[in-house]
Amino acid sequence: MILCDIGNTSVDLYQDGKRTKLRADDFDPFSITEEVYFISVNSRFNERVINCPNWHDLRAAVAWEKYYPTMGIDRVMVCEAVEEGVIVDAGSAITVDVMRSGVYEGGFISLGLRAAREAYGRLSPALDVSWNFEVDLAKMAKNTPNAVTAGFLAPLVAQIKSLGKPIYLSGGDAQILSRFFPDAVVDEELIFKGMKKLIEKGRVC
Amino acid sequence: MILCDIGNTSVDLYQDGKRTKLRADDFDPFSITEEVYFISVNSRFNERVINCPNWHDLRAAVAWEKYYPTMGIDRVMVCEAVEEGVIVDAGSAITVDVMRSGVYEGGFISLGLRAAREAYGRLSPALDVSWNFEVDLAKMAKNTPNAVTAGFLAPLVAQIKSLGKPIYLSGGDAQILSRFFPDAVVDEELIFKGMKKLIEKGRVC
Numbered sequence: 024m025i026l027c028d029i030g031n032t033s034v035d036l037y038q039d040g041k042r043t044k045l046r047a048d049d050f051d052p053f054s055i056t057e058e059v060y061f062i063s064v065n066s067r068f069n070e071r072v073i074n075c076p077n078w079h080d081l082r083a084a085v086a087w088e089k090y091y092p093t094m095g096i097d098r099v100m101v102c103e104a105v106e107e108g109v110i111v112d113a114g115s116a117i118t119v120d121v122m123r124s125g126v127y128e129g130g131f132i133s134l135g136l137r138a139a140r141e142a143y144g145r146l147s148p149a150l151d152v153s154w155n156f157e158v159d160l161a162k163m164a165k166n167t168p169n170a171v172t173a174g175f176l177a178p179l180v181a182q183i184k185s186l187g188k189p190i191y192l193s194g195g196d197a198q199i200l201s202r203f204f205p206d207a208v209v210d211e212e213l214i215f216k217g218m219k220k221l222i223e224k225g226r227v228c
Numbered sequence: 229m230i231l232c233d234i235g236n237t238s239v240d241l242y243q244d245g246k247r248t249k250l251r252a253d254d255f256d257p258f259s260i261t262e263e264v265y266f267i268s269v270n271s272r273f274n275e276r277v278i279n280c281p282n283w284h285d286l287r288a289a290v291a292w293e294k295y296y297p298t299m300g301i302d303r304v305m306v307c308e309a310v311e312e313g314v315i316v317d318a319g320s321a322i323t324v325d326v327m328r329s330g331v332y333e334g335g336f337i338s339l340g341l342r343a344a345r346e347a348y349g350r351l352s353p354a355l356d357v358s359w360n361f362e363v364d365l366a367k368m369a370k371n372t373p374n375a376v377t378a379g380f381l382a383p384l385v386a387q388i389k390s391l392g393k394p395i396y397l398s399g400g401d402a403q404i405l406s407r408f409f410p411d412a413v414v415d416e417e418l419i420f421k422g423m424k425k426l427i428e429k430g431r432v433c
Contacts, residue, residue, distance in 0.1 A: 163334025
């Protein structure tokens, strides 16, 4: 069994604990003959995969009444992985969601670190600075890199901490953010754990 | 006496409590014969104004040791206006600064509302939604407009409130933000009040 997370630019395959990342444009779903369980936010890929009988879309297995209809499928999967806690998925966006006793309580969407840095840069050349991830978020800033880094991170980190524990960090920027959450669990495979749990629930066709 | 705040796209003139906004590109500083005290972040304008003897740059009047060298001059001016409190200047960026007994304690820079909305829109068409400024920031969101609006505003508003009182709101988006700060003083002329105070201190040449 292969698990697969299809984004707009990349395909992330997971088999027996091993992860392989490929470019979405070059990827041919017919090249895999094993059973594949996938999630996808890539509409071009969805058209290609529709005739592959061994590819199973996990979207159909989600109990959507727990979530909301326009919620991203990747976000649903990291929530499925966690029974109790705050899930921070730090990718192109940073999604923050709360699960309590398996019930989805809601969440919010922040800009991802790269998107935020770029947005500051677009505002003014003076704000197009390297971020200082060593910044002390408890202190008021007195230079531009700290004012920008803390300006984005201090409110976000405080808000996440206010939601309670445990905190799970996933996604490409999980390691960078973990500096500000010393007690958090960093788990870059949370999305695949969610997919696996959903398959085990047996609603997959 | 005329006060003037020169941005990259507009010129904001203030005389006897009356404000006039003009386009920076068309504006000829020689067209004004009265004494003008100005701040400017517009380098093209600065070259044009250099030969106007009646135009006085307030940058030279700032006691920069109180602030930091790369701090925006507009930000310094709103701080000069306030002896005690938290100053939120919500324009293309949202700057947040703290003054205690006339001493600058530091601050941070957030994206402006428009810049943030655009940055979400660039991430994904699914996040290119109208913001809901009626959102209840105390509740976890369960739809995309609320998840995005609260994702940006809830952390920022909580962080500003954590800095103490009084809170002063200035800049083009002061009215929109005031909904979330019922006790704040909205003062769209804070920048001119700071300029006036600085002139009264008498360090202007």
